[in-house]
Amino acid sequence: MTAQSPNDASGLAVRLPAPLVAMLRRRDSNVFFLLFVLVAAIVFFTIQSPYFFSDRNAFNIGRAVSITGIAAAFATLLMISGGLDLSIGAIMNASGLAAAVIMVDPENSIIFAFAVSLGISAFIGFSNGIIVTKIGVNPIIATIGMQFVVRGMTLATRSGSALVRNRTFLEIGQGELAIGTMEIPVPVILMLTTMLLCYLALRFTQFGKYIYAIGDNASACRRAGINVAGMRIALYTLSGLGAGFAGIVLAGLTGAGIPYAAGSELSVISAVILGGVSLSGGVGVIQGTLLGVLLVGVLKNGMTLLNINANWQMVVEGSVLMIAVSLDQLKQRI
Amino acid sequence: MEARPALETKDLSRYFKGVVALNDVSVAISPGEVVGLVGDNGAGKSTLVKILSGDLEPSSGQVLIEGEEVHFRHPRDAKKRQIETIYQDLALCENLDIMENVFLGHESYRNPLLRLLDRRRMYRETSQLLEELAIRVPSTRELVMNLSGGQRQATALARVAKAGARLIILDEPTAALGVNETRNLLDLVLRFKAQGKTIIIISHEMRDVFEVTDRIIVLKRGELIADKLTAATDPDEIVRYIIRGRD
Numbered sequence: 001m002t003a004q005s006p007n008d009a010s011g012l013a014v015r016l017p018a019p020l021v022a023m024l025r026r027r028d029s030n031v032f033f034l035l036f037v038l039v040a041a042i043v044f045f046t047i048q049s050p051y052f053f054s055d056r057n058a059f060n061i062g063r064a065v066s067i068t069g070i071a072a073a074f075a076t077l078l079m080i081s082g083g084l085d086l087s088i089g090a091i092m093n094a095s096g097l098a099a100a101v102i103m104v105d106p107e108n109s110i111i112f113a114f115a116v117s118l119g120i121s122a123f124i125g126f127s128n129g130i131i132v133t134k135i136g137v138n139p140i141i142a143t144i145g146m147q148f149v150v151r152g153m154t155l156a157t158r159s160g161s162a163l164v165r166n167r168t169f170l171e172i173g174q175g176e177l178a179i180g181t182m183e184i185p186v187p188v189i190l191m192l193t194t195m196l197l198c199y200l201a202l203r204f205t206q207f208g209k210y211i212y213a214i215g216d217n218a219s220a221c222r223r224a225g226i227n228v229a230g231m232r233i234a235l236y237t238l239s240g241l242g243a244g245f246a247g248i249v250l251a252g253l254t255g256a257g258i259p260y261a262a263g264s265e266l267s268v269i270s271a272v273i274l275g276g277v278s279l280s281g282g283v284g285v286i287q288g289t290l291l292g293v294l295l296v297g298v299l300k301n302g303m304t305l306l307n308i309n310a311n312w313q314m315v316v317e318g319s320v321l322m323i324a325v326s327l328d329q330l331k332q333r334i
Numbered sequence: 335m336e337a338r339p340a341l342e343t344k345d346l347s348r349y350f351k352g353v354v355a356l357n358d359v360s361v362a363i364s365p366g367e368v369v370g371l372v373g374d375n376g377a378g379k380s381t382l383v384k385i386l387s388g389d390l391e392p393s394s395g396q397v398l399i400e401g402e403e404v405h406f407r408h409p410r411d412a413k414k415r416q417i418e419t420i421y422q423d424l425a426l427c428e429n430l431d432i433m434e435n436v437f438l439g440h441e442s443y444r445n446p447l448l449r450l451l452d453r454r455r456m457y458r459e460t461s462q463l464l465e466e467l468a469i470r471v472p473s474t475r476e477l478v479m480n481l482s483g484g485q486r487q488a489t490a491l492a493r494v495a496k497a498g499a500r501l502i503i504l505d506e507p508t509a510a511l512g513v514n515e516t517r518n519l520l521d522l523v524l525r526f527k528a529q530g531k532t533i534i535i536i537s538h539e540m541r542d543v544f545e546v547t548d549r550i551i552v553l554k555r556g557e558l559i560a561d562k563l564t565a566a567t568d569p570d571e572i573v574r575y576i577i578r579g580r581d
Contacts, residue, residue, distance in 0.1 A: 206451055212429055223409045283429065
């Protein structure tokens with residue numbers, strides 16, 4: 001018999017140095033790895049294309065990922081707690097359309113448009129939470145059902161395309177904010193602010209601690225006196241709110257209430273998983289999600305600059321996700 | 335006049351889809367008493383414990399705390415009455431560290447409005463608490479997933495001590511422990527007893543039960559079979575009750 005490490009339950013005969021094992025076991029171990037891959041991708045595209053490495057292109061990437069990023073920040077909180085929301089894309093469309101339709105009438109204020117859109121989004125998310133926690137429907141089924149309901153209702157109530165002319169509203173998606181000498185796109189600032197808030201919540205508050213705790217052992221949390229159902233409902237509501245906010249930014253970017261976001265929940269979820277959140281909950285950090293979102297954005301942008309067609313881009317995107325998840329699975333064996 | 339019981343049940347029953355898990359069980363436990371709850375698998379011990387800790391609602395009957403009837407609908411309700419339970423699976427979060435588990439549900443805040451956690455204070459208090467309880471762990475920052483069975487148990491016990499319980503329920507506490515760890519646990523139970531806490535301990539280990547309890551209650555098929563002072567009985571008699579029921 002050869003000597004095996006005591007933790008080697010899988011038969012994978014590897015023995016890694018202790019500091020490396022300790023690093024891989026950290027809650028945010030993916031962050032180091034993703035950062036490395038992201039830098040490698042940036043270096044690769046910089047060498048391959050003269051257009052890649054510039055402020056302008058960086059902001060293009062930022063603008064392209066910001067909508068996914070905003071929704072992904074809240075989806076990260078939900079998924080760390082062990083939840084899942086497949087109605088994100090449908091909510092984005094419903095919210096964006098509602099905001100655009102309201103903004104078509106110049107009499108209406110932006111605040112009113114925000115209130116209605118976010119109200120609808122929060123209500124949809126809250127309904128998801130009730131169906132999952134109080135009735136006990138599996139989150140995948142519950143939120144797919146919700147996706148169909150919301151998508152159907154959005155398409156049914158859409159009365160032609162709603163072109164928005166309100167400058168301030170369009171600024172949300174198209175504007176830039178001068179910070180120092182740089183003109184940073186507003187959606188990028190919104191995404192980074194959203195992520196920062198979610199980061200602070202996860203890192204420093206009781207709410208954040210309970211998100212991790214519930215993701216690991218919900219029954220233990222209940223028995224510790226925590227209102228687990230209430231937490232879950234809050235997280236589904238937040239996921240809906242995040243998707244709704246992303247939908248408004250998208251409407252500002254396109255200048256119209258066009259349901260472009262159908263299916264975007266899969267981009268959001270894959271970015272979150274790429275960032276190191278496990279579908280079974282309990283692990284992951286917002287920094288990982290940010291890097292996951294950025295990595296997908298850099299790959300898409302770089303491949304476009306290299307004239308790789310969209311079909312092959314999809315193949316690469318899917319492969320990257322599968323490789324990341326496989327590595328994560330292998331990591332659990334050490 | 336005799337002191338009111340710390341805990342009393344009257345004709346407590348629980349059915350699961352027609353199966354009787356607990357049938358008209360009436361017990362009274364005095365303040366500061368250590369009571370052993372024994373019985374074979376399926377005797378109703380876990381059902382009784384779940385009802386007392388708010389994890390399960392009874393089908394009928396009453397639970398009284400210091401003479402006052404209570405209705406627990408959530409474990410939170412039992413905790414409000416200072417009943418703390420150490421479950422067989424310990425109910426710990428593996429991805430949190432020792433301090434975070436000890437304070438789970440009892441956090442201290444730096445800012446109560448935002449619920450900003452006062453981690454420094456909680457680490458300090460956890461260290462003090464573990465020292466008081468003579469529990470040794472590598473570090474209060476160690477994740478529970480890296481702890482041994484005994485260290486996990488110690489973490490669960492520290493949580494109960496932290497919560498300031500008056501009634502402590504221990505469900506099969508020694509089942510997963512080694513010899514030394516069992517010794518430490520029994521010492522800790524005796525220390526809790528010396529502090530005047532009321533304790534219910536479920537165990538299959540007659541030696542442990544006879545060492546720490548004042549009284550032993552035997553359940554069989556959901557019914558109360560015997561309720562004996564520990565000093566007035568012996569392991570053989572208790573085992574006979576467990577196996578054969580009432581003579």
